[in-house]
């Protein structure tokens with residue numbers, strides 16, 4: 060128990076953490092497979108990342124440095140309160156710098172800075188089942204996963220092309236992990252999908268309300284579903300970031316005034332900051 | 345079980361009970377390649393139940409069911425692993441439900457409905473899937489311009505033809521049909537029957553077709569089985585059963601139609 064907070068380290072009791080770690084080990088052993096776990100009540104409402112928080116609590120040690128992002132930003136209410144929560148209950152160091160963090164909890168983005176083998180990326184997942192909208196029956200989705208019977212997902216993509224001329228899904232774009240399980244990457248933009256594959260960091264996914272944990276171990280191949288003649292592709296809006304000028308990062312559109320003025324800036328605030336500092340440095344040199 | 349060497353499907357003593365004494369009580373028959381077997385009988389006699397047993401939509405409580413696949417291998421359908429059973433069901437078999445809504449994905453376009461079997465068996469080329477869908481829509485007399493419409497925008501007859509295309513796209517060898525012309529207007533029925541007759545002949549399909557319309561049976565079926573109370577009470581060549589029925593029940597069945 061940490062002395063000043065009155066909570067057990069990282070809030071959850073040791074028995075619960077062990078239970079979550081067992082689920083995590085199973086998830087790592089079967090990449091992309093959704094492992095059920097006994098999700099606990101957390102002092103935050105569902106939708107605030109209770110699944111991700113429980114996973115973070117189970118993997119966090121006293122020497123870790125935690126970074127929390129929400130849509131790429133470290134300074135949103137959600138990111139700030141989760142960071143404070145662990146600073147208080149675990150007394151761990153926190154950071155906004157991607158390269159300094161050993162554990163990164165995220166909602167809706169993968170950092171632009173390439174991750175390393177020393178890092179764990181924890182995703183907050185609202186709906187872990189990629190087949191949920193196509194097949195509402197839980198018993199049947201389990202059977203489809205067990206049999207690797209994923210034609211119905213391909214039909215969904217066919218429909219996009221037939222109706223919109225291309226695969227329209229921009230977020231939560233379904234992937235096949237390690238050539239086996241169809242998996243939801245959580246609502247990250249499909250722009251981030253290529254970063255899922257062959258990533259040196261351990262990627263863990265926690266869905267609190269749905270009580271599921273899954274994982275993509277380091278250096279696991281992850282393939283975004285597509286058709287041979289409509290291959291998976293990321294699209295970039297084409298503008299550079301209005302602040303740092305990056306032409307390759309994922310951009311958020313920001314409305315700047317009532318007259319409909321808008322700019323595009325990096326969604327990854329740490330990445331944008333690092334580039335600005337680099338540019339200032341180059342200018343000084 | 346023993347299966348005649350040239351049969352495609354053999355059922356022996358198939359049984360199923362809904363738990364209320366109703367169902368199928370011991371049905372045996374052999375089906376030959378290219379054979380069209382009609383199942384007739386009054387409402388509640390067990391026709392749909394038998395067809396569902398044959399198609400793997402219901403698991404029998406007893407009996408055996410063997411199928412000879414395209415490679416000539418003899419398969420015990422009741423002991424087949426689930427993955428193999430599903431694969432077979434979407435490649436070599438077809439099941440046409442009486443109500444097309446049970447056999448179609450209503451939220452998916454006509455093209456997606458027809459293309460599903462191709463995608464479920466590894467088809468990953470959009471252009472080729474779409475071309476096959478288009479070919480099959482044309483073949484069942486649905487205007488290709490409707491390929492991106494949903495089945496809910498189709499008439500009953502079109503829905504039934506779409507369901508047939510969705511089954512035939514994989515080149516099945518055995519097609520099970522439950523009252524495929526039921527619930528349709530007479531003129532629509534006649535057109536569908538014509539289409540079915542030519543498809544079955546052109547593709548050399550083996551067919552088990554359930555109907556209570558003896559006119560449909562006469563037009564499509566080579567052989568007939570007459571069911572009553574979950575059992576087959578008479579079987580034979582269609583003309584023979586309809587023109588010269590042995591059993592009193594069949595005589596009633598035939599005469600009630602003649603009287604109509």
Ligand SMILES: Nc1ncnc2c1ncn2[C@@H]1O[C@H](COP(=O)(O)OP(=O)(O)OP(=O)(O)O)[C@@H](O)[C@H]1O
Nearest residue numbers: 362364366367386387388389390391392393394556
């Ligand atoms: N889900 C069910 N639960 C209980 N009994 C059922 C069920 N489905 C069918 N039955 C009963 O089993 C018997 C056979 O039904 P089945 O649907 O096979 O008949 P059928 O010959 O196809 O009739 P119809 O011509 O009306 O379609 C009937 O007595 C029916 O009431």
Ligand SMILES: [Mg+2]
Nearest residue numbers: 391392393522
């Ligand atoms: Mg019936």
Ligand SMILES: [Zn+2]
Nearest residue numbers: 300303325331
């Ligand atoms: Zn920027």
